Amino acid sequence: MLATFKETVKTLKDRKYGDVIVKKSVGQALWYWTKYLILMMGVVIIIAIAALTYYTPQLPKLATENLPDIEISLKDGKVGTTAPEPFIRGDANFSFILDTKGDPKELDNFKTGVLVLSDRVITKSETETRIIELKDVQDFSGNKELVVSWLKSNQTRLMLVGVVVAIFAVIILGGFFWVWQAIGFAFWSLVMFVASKLMKRPLPYVNVFKIVAYASVLSFLVKLITMFMGGSAQNIIPLGVFLFYTLSWIRNLNTK
DSSP, X not given: OHHHHXXXXXXXXXXXXXXXXXXXXXXXXXXXXXHHHHHHHHHHHHHHHHHHHHHGGGHHHHHHHHSOSOEEEXXXXXXXXXXXXXXXXXXXXXXEEEOTTOOGGGGGGSSEEEEEOSSEEEEEOSSOEEEEEOTTSOOEEEEHHHHHHHHHHTHHHHHHHHHHHHHHHHHHHHHHHHHHHHHHHHHHHHHHHHHHHHTTOOOOHXXXXXXXXXXXXXXXXXXXXXXXXXXXXXXXXXXXXXXXXXXXXXXXXXXX
């Protein structure tokens, strides 16, 4: 990775680095960009693990302070509770409602939410409403003390599950991001392919694609820096950097 960092410094300084880029293969150009994506994914995973390490031991305390002191049970597909009904927590955007004698229409006043009735659970999102019948769900009983006790005795398991979920989530999201960026490279390569002809520096589409991939690394790094600035700067500055280096490398390319 050190060699990649050194190459990035060279690309920042050398307006004629396009001569080097076009000699590489498409795979090498994509791998150059991918290495930075993998690095960022690794950083995100490390941050997630650090957050899990810090917050997991605090879960019992958070549960003690925030969970209502009620008991809820399920027996023979029927919900029972010691909570005063209807038991409602949330706001107009999302609400949890426990009402064993309630009506499914209770969710109509909320954008999203969960409604627990005597024999079913209704979940409502912004796009759909789902009903889960409880007749086949195994009997259980739980209360605040039981939840707190479970959280205390399963901290290692929660950590491991959290780490595995974080790793898989980052890999999946990173994969989707890679595909989306590759599509973006193809689009911008077409734009720059036309621009190269207008600049009287015509290049094969493949060479333009490689230059776009390299310029996207600089844009990506700048975007990471400007993401904390907010406003339009976090989009305009990275785009400006991308256009500057792409057009500079094309303009200064040795076509002889």
